[in-house]
Amino acid sequence: MTDALSDSRRTGALAAQASESERQLPMIGSDVTESRPDLIHTSEADALNERKQLIRVDNDRGLSLTESVLHYFTRLTWRTPLHKLRLKGRSPLRLLAAPDDPFIGDARRGKAIRAGNFQVAGVSIATAKLDYASLKAPDAALDYIHSFAWLRDLAAAAPRETCVPVAEALVDHWLDAHLETVSDPAWRADIAARRILNCAAHAPLILSSSNLVYRSRVLRNFASTARHLDHVADKAPEGLARLTAWAGVVAASLLLPDGEPRRIFGEAGLKRAVETFMGEDGGALSRSPLAQIEAIRVLAMLKSVYAARNELLSPIVELALGRAVPALQGLTHHDGSLGSWQGSAAIPAEAMTTLIRATGVRSRPLRQARHWGFQRIPAGRTVVLVDGGTPPMARHAVTGCASTLAFEMSHGPHRLIVNCGGAGMLPPDMPASLIRGLRATAAHSTLCLDDTNSTAVLPKGQLGKGVGLVELDRRDTDDSVRLDMSHDGYAKRHGLLHRRLLVLRSDGRELRGEDVLLPVPKTGLGRGFGRSRTGEVPFAIRFHLGLDVEAHLAADALSVFLRVADGSLWQFRSAAASVTLEESLWVDDRGQIQPSQQIVLTGSASSGGGNYGWLLKHMG
Numbered sequence: 221m222t223d224a225l226s227d228s229r230r231t232g233a234l235a236a237q238a239s240e241s242e243r244q245l246p247m248i249g250s251d252v253t254e255s256r257p258d259l260i261h262t263s264e265a266d267a268l269n270e271r272k273q274l275i276r277v278d279n280d281r282g283l284s285l286t287e288s289v290l291h292y293f294t295r296l297t298w299r300t301p302l303h304k305l306r307l308k309g310r311s312p313l314r315l316l317a318a319p320d321d322p323f324i325g326d327a328r329r330g331k332a333i334r335a336g337n338f339q340v341a342g343v344s345i346a347t348a349k350l351d352y353a354s355l356k357a358p359d360a361a362l363d364y365i366h367s368f369a370w371l372r373d374l375a376a377a378a379p380r381e382t383c384v385p386v387a388e389a390l391v392d393h394w395l396d397a398h399l400e401t402v403s404d405p406a407w408r409a410d411i412a413a414r415r416i417l418n419c420a421a422h423a424p425l426i427l428s429s430s431n432l433v434y435r436s437r438v439l440r441n442f443a444s445t446a447r448h449l450d451h452v453a454d455k456a457p458e459g460l461a462r463l464t465a466w467a468g469v470v471a472a473s474l475l476l477p478d479g480e481p482r483r484i485f486g487e488a489g490l491k492r493a494v495e496t497f498m499g500e501d502g503g504a505l506s507r508s509p510l511a512q513i514e515a516i517r518v519l520a521m522l523k524s525v526y527a528a529r530n531e532l533l534s535p536i537v538e539l540a541l542g543r544a545v546p547a548l549q550g551l552t553h554h555d556g557s558l559g560s561w562q563g564s565a566a567i568p569a570e571a572m573t574t575l576i577r578a579t580g581v582r583s584r585p586l587r588q589a590r591h592w593g594f595q596r597i598p599a600g601r602t603v604v605l606v607d608g609g610t611p612p613m614a615r616h617a618v619t620g621c622a623s624t625l626a627f628e629m630s631h632g633p634h635r636l637i638v639n640c641g642g643a644g645m646l647p648p649d650m651p652a653s654l655i656r657g658l659r660a661t662a663a664h665s666t667l668c669l670d671d672t673n674s675t676a677v678l679p680k681g682q683l684g685k686g687v688g689l690v691e692l693d694r695r696d697t698d699d700s701v702r703l704d705m706s707h708d709g710y711a712k713r714h715g716l717l718h719r720r721l722l723v724l725r726s727d728g729r730e731l732r733g734e735d736v737l738l739p740v741p742k743t744g745l746g747r748g749f750g751r752s753r754t755g756e757v758p759f760a761i762r763f764h765l766g767l768d769v770e771a772h773l774a775a776d777a778l779s780v781f782l783r784v785a786d787g788s789l790w791q792f793r794s795a796a797a798s799v800t801l802e803e804s805l806w807v808d809d810r811g812q813i814q815p816s817q818q819i820v821l822t823g824s825a826s827s828g829g830g831n832y833g834w835l836l837k838h839m840g
Contacts, residue, residue, distance in 0.1 A: 272590065274690045276610035294455050303402065306451055307444040311436060314427075315475045319528035321372055321421035322520050322578035330377025333370055334386055340364045342647035342811075347390060352397035352406070358648040359405075366394075366406040367414035371422040380424060387425040388434065395437050402448065409456035412445050413468020417521045420475050446472035450482065453489055459616055460504070460511045463497045466490040467522045474529050487534050494540045502543025503592020506616035507609065509564040510644050512548050513575060516541065520578045541579050549576065549585035550596045553630035554603045560628065560641025561594070561607065563619025563659070565807045588694065595694065597701045601632045602728025607664075608692045608705050611675045614682040619644035619659065622673040624687045624707045625720045626664035629731060629836070634784045635766030636836070638816075639664045642807020652679075658807065667718050667735045667761045669825075674709030674718070685712075700725050711740045714757050716829055729838035735761050737829040756824040761832060763792065763819040764804050771817050773801045780819050781839075794834035797821040 297303055332339040336347050341360035355362060364370060368391070374383050398406050405411055419426060419442060429435055449472065453465035469486035473479035497515060498504055504511045519541050526533045549572075551559045556569035587596045593609015606627045612620045621643065629637040640663035643655050657663060661673045668674075675686025687709035695702040706719035719736040737759070765771055768785040777799055782790040792799075804818035821832060 272692050274590070274593065274608075274610050274692070276613070276688045294452070299402065303448075303451070307402070307447045309443060309447060311440040311443050312476050314439070315420060315423055315442070316477065317420075317475060317525070317528035318423040319421055319521075319524040321375070321418075322524050323372060323517065324574065325372035325374070325376035327373070327376040329370070329373035330375070330383075333374050333390075334377055334383070338365055338370060340370075342649060347393075350393070352394050353401070353403075360648070362405050363411055363414075366408075367411045368418040368422075369414065371418050371425055375422055375425060380428075384425055384428050387422070388429055391426050391438060392434055395441055399437060399441055407445075407448060408461075409449060409452045409465035409468075410461040412449055413453075413465045413471075414518070416442065416445055416449075416468045416471050416475075417518070417525070420471060420525060421521060442472075443476060446476060446482070450485070453486075454492075458496050459506060460497060460515055463490070463493040463515055464518050466493045467518050470534070471522055471525045474525050474531060487536055490534075491536045494536060498540070498544060498547075499591030501586060501589045501591045502540075502545075502547035503589045503594070504616075505612065506618070506620070507562045507593055507612040508617075508619065508644070509548065509551055509558060509561055509567075510619075512544060513567075516544050516548065516575060516579060519544070520575075520580075523580070541581050542583070545576055545579055545581040546583040546586040547589050547592055548572075549583065550587060550589050550592075550594055551605060552585060552596075552603075553605070553628070553635065554598070554601055555630070555633040559605045560639045560807070561605070561623065562612070562617075562621050563642070563644030565642040565645045565809050565811065566635070566638075567809050571809070590692075593690075595692075595703060597703070597722075597724050598728075599701065599724050599726050600728030602629065602724065602731075604629045604722065604724050604731065606703060606705070606722065607666075608690060608703065610690050610707075611683045611687055614684075617683045618681050619655075620683045621659040621664065622661040622675040622677055622683070622686065622709075623664040623666065624661075624674050624690060624709060625705055625718060626661075626666035627722065628665065630766075631728065631784070631788070631790075631838070632786065634768040634786060636769060636782065636784070636790060637665050638764050638766050638806060640764060640804065640806055642811060642813075645807060645809075645811040646813075647811055662760070662762060663764075665763050667720070667737075667759060669710045669714060669716065669718070669737070669759050670757050671760075672710075672713065674707065698726060706738075708740075715740050715827060716757070716825065731836045732833070733836070734831060734833040736831040737825045739827060739829050756826050758824050759822070761797070761821040761834075764806070765817045765819065767806060767814055767816055769817075771801055771819070773799070789839040790836060791839050792819055792834065792836050794821055794832065796832040796834070797823040 329339055338345040338347060341358040343357060343361055345357060345361065371387060374387055426438055427435060449465055449469045453469050456462040456465040466486060466489040470483060470490055473483035473486050519537055523533055523537055551561060552572060553559060556572050558564060558567040558572055560566055585596055593607060595606040595608045597604040604627055607623045607625060623639065626639055627637065628639060640658050643658040646655055656677050659677045661668045673686065676684030678684045687707045689708045691706045693704040701724050703722045706717055708717055710716050710718060717738045717740055719738055721734045723732045770783040772781045774781060778793060778795050780792040780799060780801060782792060800820050802818050802820050804816045806814045806816045808814055
């Protein structure tokens, strides 16, 4: 199945070469009239009347050597007598509030904890003889254990009086290793901050003991963790980690006595962290839905702390949630489930509803997240999601994907066209080659040229050179929505631009598309392009199919009939290239790989380019 992700050289008849007059994008959306801004959110209307450009930052190579060395030496200072002295201070007698946890834990994991095992990240870790000081486990498991995220799962497994002895024993054991020793990863800024939030939300589980020595140890650690964050929050890596660290500082200021100076300091830091985490439209700069979800979860827990103290919610938190939630909703399908983008998988609608309800934010999905780079087109019971942005910057992208101009399509609760997804959710024992394959252009429903990625996927997880410029024009009318997009990811290597036109009819029963390869102009781009290329270049346009779709290739080899689980019939048709059905795979919300199929249009393009139209239509 993995071969289906990388092999774009498929057999079949070569597509007819486009003539000089055909190199311009055909007006397959010629019935579309001028845009009507009154049909769109006023915050989105500014992008619709002219072609917009998104430019990726040049020379983006991630963290510099200096920054990496600085992070390393910062962690070394945690062991110095000076830093230990910083953590000294008066221990509180109690927390000022016990906020509610707005999220429900996994009862299955909680029962495993009661039985003596942490079950997370595909591993089972016995708690009885666990050495917290030298714990070896996958990163996700380390985060789960040291952040005390397991408290939420334990609380969901049984009544409180049953869980208290288990929680106290685990916390006391952890304190034996880390009460006096500040080390990585247990005291990493974002983990320490989540530990504060989780301890506060489940204080009845860990602070109900009549053992005064134990209670004193817990509260002492809470206070020393807050002092630790005061000094290291702004040194955490830019993005989600720094936002989480500052949220921990603000939470500590509300939960510990005499916290007003820390609150002023913490809210100022949180404001800076939010600005470096998300763009103007509320989307994470990493373009990762997983990071977006985690940031929303952290901010929702912080909001609960404000509520527990009867304090007015900080405008910083309110604004961040007010922007982040509709941006995330902009990546949901008709049933409310999440699309598979930038390392995420198809998170179910129930989980998304729970997350959004916990924030208290009521909003409509954002249809145009121009800075985040995603487009959402709802029409009837159909939703089309499109990646119309540049790849994330290297310093932000951990599971970033070469998915420019890819799309997903759903009708009702059924996904018709998908991306393979899930690169950020696979168990740690999966081969690195498979994870890289899931991030490749071929793992997405878009055009792949010469079996190469539109943006390089580097071995260490970052994204390299490739797409630097994306142009997009969206037109919403009463009859249809028209997206006209292009990117330059293949310009330097092959002298060709990829341009994609999508037109979704207003009833959602027909999606027309055209993928065009255009020769790069010799002048005017100013980015070193315009190099002439000779010979033909193979291409593959992929349409990965959802699990609910049963596909059958027609006898004429020009059409594919798609029978959906609800009994409806769709037809995919293209006369512009060879149409084949091939194996594919799809990653579900549990990180499990499921076999699936894909429609592939194959052929070769000359240096003059070519155009390849296709149609996806509901037949009944």
